[in-house]
Amino acid sequence: MSTKPLPLTPELHAYLVAHGSAPDEIVRELSEETRAALPDQATMQVAPExxxxxxxxxxxxxxxxxxxxxxxxxxSSLAIARGLADGGRLTCFDISEEYTSIARRYWTRAGVDDRIDLRIGPAAERLRELPRERYLDFAFIDADKVGYPIYWDELVPRMRPGAVIAVDNTLRGGRVLAPQNADDRAIAAFNDEVLADVRVEPVMLPIADGVTLARVR
Structure with missing residues (x-):
């Protein structure tokens, strides 16, 4: 058994996606519209897998x-909303009305818009509106990289024991080994903070640009 990561060629990536939960029509069209309408920002969209x-x-x-x-x-919010238990709710935080106007249309098409509460504004401030008790089952962080420690500190105390926080882009294209800019440095420092945080049990997975999962104690 090899312990080395498998190089993921475009052909192998396509095979991987096709043999998992392949994107349906709504996901394909959302991805295509994002690339067409926002070519310079489309890399902010999560990978299909x-x-x-x-x-x-x-x-x-x-x-x-x-x-x-x-x-x-x-x-990502469409994906999370589709997996919620009956009566589940997803609260989303973003600063852009432009980007999330696209999201709203696809949530409606997918029939999950009634499960999602979108709050526009700086997440560092708006997260403080959430109840203070430990009630959250899951959180996904995929925003400005410098803000990760702030979002983490707001969310961890609100997660129930056994809940999971997923954090995207924790490998930064491999640049965590030799940070090249402020975002790279922020993520490298954040990864060290998560590893040292006794409130959680973390594992880092080589999915897309790196996903850290942290189970709250």
């Missing part, structure tokens, strides 16, 4: 109360 993983994980955990920080055009 990440979307499938988020739905799978949300279902596996039986999530009823979830939070997302950084919604963009809505693919």
């Amino acid at each position: 990440q979307a499938a993983f988020l739905t799978f994980l949300t279902r596996l955990l039986g999530v009823r109360q979830a939070v997302e920080v950084g919604t963009f055009t809505g693919l």
Whole structure:
């Protein structure tokens, strides 16, 4: 058995996606519209295998109360909302009316808009509106990288024991080994903070640009 990561060629990536939960029509059209309308920002959208993983994980955990920080055009929130237990709610935080207007249309098409509460404004401030008790089952962080420690500190005390926080882009294309800019440095420092945080049990997965899962104690 090899302990080395498998190089993921475009052909192998396509095979991986096709043999998991392949994107349906709504996901394909959302991805295509995002690339066409926002070509310079489209890399902020989660990968198709990440979307499938988020739905799978949300279902596996039986999530009823979830939070997302950084919604963009809505693919990750659509994936999470689809996996919620009956009566579940997802609260999304983003600063852009433009990007999330695309998200709203696809949430409606997918029939999950009634499960999502979108709050526009700086997440560092708006997260403080959430109840202070430990009630959240799941959280997904995928916003500005410098803000990760702030979002983490707001969310961890609100997660129930056994809840999971998923954090995107924790490998930064491999640049965490040799940070090249402020975002790279922020993520490298954040990864060290998560590893040292005694409130959680973390594991880092090489999905897309790196996803850290942290189970709250």
